[in-house]
Amino acid sequence: MQYTMKMSTRPGKPPRSARRLSRRGDTRRLLIETALAMLDGDKSFDGLSLRELTREVGIVPTAFYRHFPDMDALGLALVDESFRSLRQILEDVRKDTRSAERLVASVVKSLYRHIAANRAGFAFIASERFGGSATVRNAIRRELRLVQTELAVDLARLPFLKDWNTQDLHMIASLIVNAMVAIAVDVLDVGAHDRDGEAALMKRAEQQLRLILLGVPHWKSSR
Amino acid sequence: MQYTMKMSTRPGKPPRSARRLSRRGDTRRLLIETALAMLDGDKSFDGLSLRELTREVGIVPTAFYRHFPDMDALGLALVDESFRSLRQILEDVRKDTRSAERLVASVVKSLYRHIAANRAGFAFIASERFGGSATVRNAIRRELRLVQTELAVDLARLPFLKDWNTQDLHMIASLIVNAMVAIAVDVLDVGAHDRDGEAALMKRAEQQLRLILLGVPHWKSSR
């Protein structure tokens, strides 16, 4: 009942010849990607119908059930897919833990790169975080909380945050994650065409991060 | 254009006692409030159907059109309604511009009070901000940007922010607004029953605000 996404990938199975007259390749994959693409536009997950999706993919509605028992199951797969890229950002950050300056530059750059590479995924996370499907919503929040915790752990390793307690670290981690998610959403909003708008937003992201870190040395825990 | 012949038509259909429940109270109001209530649960706006809503309200589907031309129009009304309370927070803040300490305490308290009083409205804003309906989504963003600008103006009046330039003020305003919206959402998430959880979140909100303001005196604009 939990997550059964892992076992679906058979090891070492390359895509091969057409199975049906027209369709070739992993339809499951196609369902996921098409769904993400459709949700990138003006549609929410629970406004997306099974028939609509299968129509777009090019299969008959009932064929959907060969790959997912449910639309909710598809939703979970989308969450899984979308978070893959987001986690990568943390990886990148982990390598640059020298100074606060370098850290800020590193995270902003990494953020920008991953947004550009995975637009639809970010859009999905942002919109369905508070979206209609409880299953999807909860999955996203769990993942996001996990990211936040990981960030807190990474922060603990920074020299200028050495003697902060756990609660305070989580506080600052949540502030950072939320700020970055908000920025990401704004970036998605201005669209890929507006380079200047994007640049301004990334600058803002950098400034906000710097401002936050600026307060750190003067922080005194209240407990 | 309208034909109003009263006596002519008697097409074999007995004039049944089609008793109107005579909802002489504002049905329009009822539509708005019921919609908000329904969206507070596990439903997104574009997952809410006209028939579903009217069924809940207790009128026939077609009667909906007496009040709104569209579901989108209803959506805009919901945005309007929901922002009424949010703006009130800014009003409250405006009265407490003495010290940073007082400001933080004031905004957090005001935030809490308004969330409690207007749960559904906040939930609506949060979820439809990135939701499916483009009309609603854009309306919310415009309002939110307006709030952010207003906050920037208010911040400019604070003594310790006197010589900040506009761009920097907007940067900090957006950081604050986003942080508070995120907190609000978390508060909605823990539910009304969990008093301890709520208290912890409000404490976090206060800490985050304080941390941000702590960095302010050391900020040097980069232009």
Next chain:
DNA sequence: TCTGCAAGTCAACACTTGTACACTAAAAAG
């Protein structure tokens, strides 16, 4: 008292929706 209009009613339309069932072709397994 009469009349016009806002706000309700019912019936009907042409769709779309999720899902069940029976069937079939192709690939994988033996």
Next chain:
DNA sequence: CTTTTTAGTGTACAAGTGTTGACTTGCAGA
């Protein structure tokens, strides 16, 4: 090669959808 599994197909159905149109009421204003 034969068999089994997988992933596709078509048909069908009951239920839900937005919207039109014609009709009915009760209240407000003349």
